[in-house]
Structures are given as structure tokens and as C-alpha cells.
Amino acid sequence: MIGIAPGVFVRRHDELDLTLGLVVGDGESLLVDSGMDVALAREVRPSRIVLTHNHFDHVLATEAFLPCEVWAHEDCVVDAGLLEDRAKYYDDPFTGTLVAPTHTFRDTVTLDVGGRRVDLHHFGPAHTSHDVVVHVPDCGVVFAGDLVEQGAPAQAGPDATPSNWRHVLDRLLELDPRVVVPGHGDPVDAQFVREMAIPEAR
């Protein structure tokens, strides 16, 4: 885990250049995406997970962290469809159990993570129909999920809405972030987000 602000960490993975986040409060913590590496659960016992969206690389390890609350947007469906996508990348079968969100929201919800305020926002469809932006106001950190990628272009699959993507990023930038953590790649600043290319529809 790499510290990027007081009590805020990122975990970088070689696999798909994935980036997870952790916000630590007093006796509680929030993991941003569960990822694919169940070994992380030996290091981190979060009281909550928030799923930024339902792509397999962001959600498959959730089971390893239970018991904990699993937060997501209300349109975040975790079902066997994810495994079909996974099968395009990996030959070995997925052997865990898929875990659906236990707590959902529509536009915004504020969580208390051990005395620390964390806001979850949905600014409309872009990378998926149900992207969640995680804001830690006390240190200006925003976790963007796959709305932002560093080191590779942002990706728009069949479930993306590229025409709304810039609007969603503008809403994210209104949070005035000091650091933006992408779903893949290293943390970036607001200027990177202002200048990033929006992917074309496929």
C-alpha cells in the first residue's frame, strides 16, 4: 500500500495495472474496489467496500473481505455475466463466489468511516451506467474508477456512454481534487483529467 494522503492508500497491481484504494478512519476502513487478488484480504480487513462499477477486474475478490458492507450504485449488477468477460482474458475458471452489493444509492450518499467523511457520487453514465466516484473531502482525494486511466487510454466498452463522459468528468472536477486515483495506473492531478482524451464509442 502506498500512502497518498493521511490515512489514504493505493494498492497497485501488475495484473491489468489495476489500482485499488483504502481510506482509513478510527477503527474503520473503506476499500475502493475489491479487485482480483484475494491475498490482499490477509493485509486489509475493511469494514466497507465500495465498488466503482461492475467490471470483473474490480469486483471478483469481494468474498475474501467478508464480513463487510458492500456499497455500489443501485444499477450495479454483479452476476455471472462478469465471468463471461473474465473468460475473454483468463483461461482458468473463476473459483470464488460472486458477491452482490449489500448497500446501494442513486445520486449521492455520505458515509462515516471511523469519524471520516467519505462521499459516494454518481454523476451519470460514462464508463458504465453506474460509475461511482469516491470523494474524501478532508484531503482532496477522489477515486475515479475507470472514468480515468493513467498509462493507457480510458476504455469504452458496449456498456459505456462516451457522449456523457466529459460531463461526468466536469462534475468530478467540481470536487476540486488534489489527487485523482484512476482505476488503472498511477494517481494523477486535476489537470490530467481536464486534458484526458474521451474514448470513442465501440
Ligand SMILES: [Zn+2]
Ligand atoms: Zn471498467
